[in-house]
Amino acid sequence: MLAPKSLLLLAGAALSSAARLVVSIPSSQLLPNPSTLPSSTHAILLGPPGVRYDAPIRRDNTLVFEDIPDASYLLTLHARDHFFPPLRVDVSKAADETAQTISAWQTFRGNEWSNKGPSYGTGKGDLTIAVSPISQKDFYMVRGGFNLLSFFKNPMILMALGSGVLIFGMPYIMDNMDPEAKAEFEEMQKKSPLMGSEGAANQLQNFDLAGWMAGRSAPAGGSASASSGAGGKKK
Secondary structure, eight states: OOOHHHHHHHHHHHHHHSEEEEEEOOOOSSOSOGGGSOTTOEEEEEOSTTOEEEEEOOTTSEEEEEEEOSEEEEEEEEOSSEEOOOEEEEEEEOTTSSSEEEEEEEOOTTSOTTOOOSEEEEEESEEEEEOOOSEEOOOSOOOOOOOHHHHHTOHHHHHHHHHHHHHHHHHHHHHTSOHHHHHHHHHHHHHOTTTOHHHHHHHHHHOOHHHHHHTOOOOHHHHHHHHHHHHHHHO
């Protein structure tokens, strides 16, 4: 049976070899006063399957993990209004086996576990790190105001404005046009059915829809005369 002195020495050795991690939240640009964090703020230390430690925030804006065994962990901080970077925490036996070595690095979600970011520090048995938020959570979308420039960038608005300029500005242009240029423009309108509304209207009026559906290529005038002749023979 061990003597009381030996038991005290063994207990002291066990306490000295237990790793302890302290996460401090300092003041930053996104969080000027860490004391405004709600009481629901907490940190999770997730290790091998079935190993999970949860630490709530304290009055001094710290989160403390006691007696961490040897393993590799993912440290995440959860707050209502802020995002914190995830960290990798490694706890292992020191070379002299008197205390544990604890180290912390930034890690990246979706990458390999071996891909370590900047170091947050290394300690022997005890480590204190400072973790600041990286962004703020936005739960509401800000309604955008009226922008006149974006309104005129709309293609439909541009087409409507262009059509209005052509409709209301073309008579003024025609009145101030040189007589020779005006005559040339009118001649082009007569030749082009796309530019002359009268030519397009005449073509649509003389189009034989029934003959086109029957596969006939005879002009509308010929089909009309043939139908009238057929009617005279029946009489």
